[in-house]
Every structure is written in C-alpha cells, then in structure tokens.
Amino acid sequence: MLITAACSSDSGDSQDKGGAGAQQTPSGTTSKQPSASASPTVQAAAYRKLPEPCHVLAKNTLSDLVPKGASSGKEGTSDDTATRSSCSWSSLDNNGVKGSQFRWLNVSLLRFDSDADRGAADKQAHAYFTQQVGDAQSVSGAKNTKAQPVAGTGTEATLVRYDLKKKEGAFKQQTIVARVENVVVTLDYNGAGLAGEKTPSSDDLSKAAQKAVKEVVAAVTAANGQGSGGSSSTKPSTSPSKQGSKTASKSPSAAASKSASAEASPSKSAAKKS
Numbered sequence: 001m002l003i004t005a006a007c008s009s010d011s012g013d014s015q016d017k018g019g020a021g022a023q024q025t026p027s028g029t030t031s032k033q034p035s036a037s038a039s040p041t042v043q044a045a046a047y048r049k050l051p052e053p054c055h056v057l058a059k060n061t062l063s064d065l066v067p068k069g070a071s072s073g074k075e076g077t078s079d080d081t082a083t084r085s086s087c088s089w090s091s092l093d094n095n096g097v098k099g100s101q102f103r104w105l106n107v108s109l110l111r112f113d114s115d116a117d118r119g120a121a122d123k124q125a126h127a128y129f130t131q132q133v134g135d136a137q138s139v140s141g142a143k144n145t146k147a148q149p150v151a152g153t154g155t156e157a158t159l160v161r162y163d164l165k166k167k168e169g170a171f172k173q174q175t176i177v178a179r180v181e182n183v184v185v186t187l188d189y190n191g192a193g194l195a196g197e198k199t200p201s202s203d204d205l206s207k208a209a210q211k212a213v214k215e216v217v218a219a220v221t222a223a224n225g226q227g228s229g230g231s232s233s234t235k236p237s238t239s240p241s242k243q244g245s246k247t248a249s250k251s252p253s254a255a256a257s258k259s260a261s262a263e264a265s266p267s268k269s270a271a272k273k274s
Contacts, residue, residue: 049223069092072089102168104188110184143164172202
C-alpha cells in the first residue's frame with residue numbers, strides 16, 4: 001500500500017510540473033508551445049544609395065543646358081546624402097547691348113526605405129512623386145501651365161511647364177519629376193532673355209530637360225550596380241526609414257539679376273526636411 005501511494009504521488013507531480021502549455025519530449029523534458037506569428041514585413045527597397053548629385057550629368061549635357069556654368073555645380077546641404085541630395089548650376093551669357101541669356105538648373109534626389117509603419121519604399125516614393133507634380137502645377141503667378149507624361153524615364157515621369165513673369169524678364173520653367181523604384185528625381189530648368197534678349201523657346205528647354213532627366217535616372221540605377229533603365233534587380237535594403245514621405249532638400253529660389261552670378265527657381269517643387 002505504501003509503495004502504491006508513492007507512485008501515485010510522483011505521477012501527479014509530473015503532470016503539475018509540465019503545466020497545461022507544455023508537451024513531453026522523448027528525453028522526458030518539457031518545451032513550451034510555439035509563440036504567435038512574427039510581425040508582418042514589407043517589401044524591401046530596390047535602391048540603397050544615391051549618386052553624387054553634381055556628377056549625374058555629362059559635361060556635354062551641362063554645356064548645352066548651362067553653357068556659361070557647366071563647371072559651377074553647387075551641391076546642396078544635406079545631413080544624410082544617402083537619402084537626400086541636390087546640385088544646382090547657373091549660367092548668364094552676356095551679349096553686351098543685346099542683353100543676356102540666363103539659365104538655371106537644379107537636380108534633387110530623394111530615396112525612400114521600406115518601413116513597417118510607413119510601408120513599402122516604392123509606395124512612399126509614388127506618393128511623394130504625386131505631391132511634387134501637384135506642387136509644380138500650383139506655382140503662384142504661373143501662366144500657360146501644361147503637364148504631360150515623359151516616356152522611357154524610370155518607373156513614371158511627368159513634365160510640368162509654365163511661363164512666369166518676373167521683373168527681370170519672362171521665364172520659361174520646366175519641372176520634370178521622375179520616379180525610379182524608391183527614388184524620386186526632381187529636375188528644375190528655366191531660362192529667360194534679359195535686358196532686351198529674346199525669350200528662349202519653351203519647346204527647346206523642354207527637350208533639353210527631358211534629355212537631362214534620363215541621364216539622372218540612369219545615374220541612379222548605375223550607382224546601385226546596374227546599367228541604365230530602371231530595373232530593380234539589386235539586392236534589397238533592409239534598413240528602416242528615418243524620414244517621412246515629405247523629406248527632400250529644398251531647391252533654391254531666386255530671380256535673375258543683372259549680375260553674372262544670378263540664380264532663379266520659381267518652382268515650388270521642394271519638400272520639407274524630415
């Protein structure tokens with residue numbers, strides 16, 4: 001009788017020690033049931049870095065767009081050049097009593113990372129792309145505003161062109177916003193004839209701007225180990241984003257003056273720093 005009672009007592013202790021959530025293993029030890037499923041993940045970003053902003057355009061291209069300022073590229077300030085960068089050039093071709101031809105060019109680059117809270121990087125980039133196009137179409141004082149898609153340029157691209165009258169002259173503004181996967185490129189290009197010079201052709205400026213933005217898109221893909229185009233076969237990034245969808249370096253905005261150092265940017269296509 002004493003032996004039977006002892007065996008019954010040991011069996012009860014084993015059941016209590018295992019607990020309701022434990023399962024018996026072959027060695028006699030217990031292990032807990034698997035926990036709940038892991039947190040949901042988002043698709044990783046296609047591109048992990050940006051090219052140097054003042055080297056995204058070929059020398060010949062710069063000579064066409066800003067003939068007197070091809071070597072005057074000025075890089076914008078940024079606390080994180082891997083996600084946000086820009087460069088601007090200005091040109092003033094003085095023709096004496098006939099006046100001057102002014103040109104201003106700015107390229108801004110913004111890269112998004114995938115984030116569990118904000119979502120996939122390309123989705124964030126698309127939202128910012130849409131915002132930039134809307135900003136370019138709503139510039140105060142703009143006349144004859146037109147928007148059109150730009151074929152063969154990244155994942156999506158739109159050209160916004162308009163006229164802007166300033167005290168120095170009539171400016172022809174071209175803003176192209178292009179998205180290549182999780183990177184958004186904003187190219188601002190404007191020109192004006194000052195002090196009696198004729199106003200430049202908006203069509204000519206548009207063609208030059210479209211050629212330039214294709215080079216910038218190609219530079220983005222090349223910086224991530226690819227050729228020109230916009231495919232996303234690079235290794236994805238897993239680092240979380242530190243900025244919201246409104247992060248970007250602000251393009252400078254100034255009117256052309258009668259001096260050779262003038263710069264102008266009537267576009268509103270800049271976003272807030274995160």
